[in-house]
Amino acid sequence: MAQNPTHEVVIIGGGSAGIATAASMLKRRPALDVAIVEPSEHHYYQPGWTMVGGGVFDAPVTCRSMASVMPRKVRWIRQAAATFQPESNRVTLADGSTVTYGILIVAAGIRLAWEKIEGLEETLGKNGVTSNYRYDLAPYTWELVQNLKSGRAIFSQPAMPIKCAGAPQKAMYLSCDAWMDRGVLGDIDVEFRNAGGVLFGVKEFLPALMEYVEKYRIALKLNQNLVSVDGPAKTATFKTEAGEETVEFDMLHVVPPQVAPQFVADSPLADAQSGFVDIDKFTLRHVRYPNVFGVGDAGSTPNAKTAAAVRKQAPIVAVNALAALDGKPPVADYDGYGSCPLTVERGRIVLAEFGYDGKLLPSFPKWVIDGTRPRKLSWLLKSEVLPWIYWNGMLKGHEWLVRPQVKTAA
Template identity: 65%
Template structure:
């Protein structure tokens, strides 16, 4: 752990520590802990991570989380009862923390002196949406626009909301990081109730969701869209060197500005760009980072001094063949060394060495490459609480019918976005198309009716091949091209300045003021059986 808090073992099931940092959470999981309890109030003085941020980090690490705040010097019997309930509801071993560890110790002693209480059960809703990202908010807004009388709750622990497609542009110097950020509280639809907690488990047989803070939330219809887990730990040595030693990634809000700083400062040397196995969100983003970097180096007149390498675990540059010729023109223009079937497995930050496993025929070779900068895209998997649930397909993602996005077993459960098993590209454009489909199908399910709309697998990937030009890839299931504009206006297979305008100027306000408000511009749900 980065900050190495001093852990005191109170029993076989509970340990305590002083204040945790977010960087400690993954190491706690590695150390064998199953759960974290925060006993420090969010509004207590001091510069410490808020409970929602720790809950989100815990969820990413596969840990349960409970928030049981207690005021220093004023601990009550009720606080002890809440601690008792929390310890009964989450799996051991548990790490409880506060500012110094003293409150956690006291609360644990009080809890263990009392019989455990059963978890609280909060009210039931017509619709419960798991995930307050783009998919959850867009679907909620679309449903509430159609039916203002339903009760609807969104479960999500995060304080912050991000326009993640903008992070590529931040790494390329076109957007500021703050341009992509809003507060979650400002985006939750007015008639939706925000349950600010992480989900622990699903009980589809009884129609309820259990949260990390001990609530059981009942539903008539459930919509699951918590996003995807970025598995930084899967690459040996990566977590501890991110943000320093020339190691960066546009897949994190705080690191995208570091990408641009590295690019601006690099005048010669070796620059590596990597892509992990599929599925990942925005399959074009790994190479977008490379193209925008090369465009900057070209303008600075230093591109010829830099050995640019693209290492893709896959066997092709891009999964839809119609877009490959235009992309290859830029690979050749920037003199990029293209390495297919080359998987990043380790990063030694201080030594600036990346290790790849490269498939060459039937042989797997292990190759070490010295770098001056490396842009890493982590492997990505379904969130742990989804992967271990009865909702999961063999892939770990929520098992849905790809056309209706309804669960294959449970007719009152739907999923969309990065967490669902549909074989579409995991992009923001896909979510924008999916949300209205799920909205009308979920409303139909509330009335006991079958789905009425279908989804064609549409996804879009605006490939930023240079500053000012984009190859606008739009396609659906099976790689079928699904252009939104006539060919004379935008030929998606060729780089276009108009497509850059779309990416740079038009899509951000469409996201904030259209999609998240339930305005379905150009994405009205397609009725099943209609032309």
């Protein structure tokens, strides 16, 4: 590889955001010179991990080789990015070499900060401590659910931002449904300990969710932040409004605090407060560097960080980045769309779809799918349709239902 290659477009990250954006750009401009900087050998369909933890999917169906999803015309740079020099349109890689760009798109994702919970890392995957937020741990969640017959099961949720804010609840509801089916739920004390002050941030979906909280007899505890875990003793300590509380558990499903990747947070591209890429929430273009864009979980936009948000953002970044490459202003806006299919029981889902400021943005008419109620059709969408669309549509530049509305010149 040349030491200092130059590409028209350099994308940092080969996750869903990076691959989908590259594919959308190449659909529009097949001769475009695109490079993706990504060290991983595997690519994951992360929305599937909730289903793995619920015994619906087997983990391997959520994993494919990075080579198999990389767009054919992309130059894959199999390294990690280390630092950004936006004043000179350059990225320095982990080995010290550099890559120069015309347009930079940062799709570096979000970092799971397991280390912020004392004692957690050394007990993950044993002592009844698990998390659907990791590929290797989601099967352990299902193992614990199958084996638990009595005791206390705690499901935790940290402060925002986290990716898929509904995932902590999804794990809980699917576990409760399995316990109810086996007739042991009455012997299990289920607690949802959420660092936030509400069960879910968009009020229209709360009635349906609360029905399931009551159905499963879940003890809902808000403003509770997990700060430490003692695996061998099977105790967890939460910071509460009244101080600290240490409780025993038989099963603990943990969602780790989540932060911007360090190399992004330390860079000139970062938002001073959040550490994420400082971008305009509509155009997704950097607020200081007009040839830099952010997409997916790495961006500072105040939307829910979900795969559905990425699916909507990627084509918008594609058309806006191509416009910038041509010396033109952005041509499309992002409305904050995100989706959270809340698996309230095996076979039914509350399909929460919303945008900025909690505005409801349903993809289907209410008579087809009423997203505020648990529906079998929503389950079919989550379990059968969306994985297929992910692998065969989104990652290949097909923009079904998310093609951006391009603004025409006045």
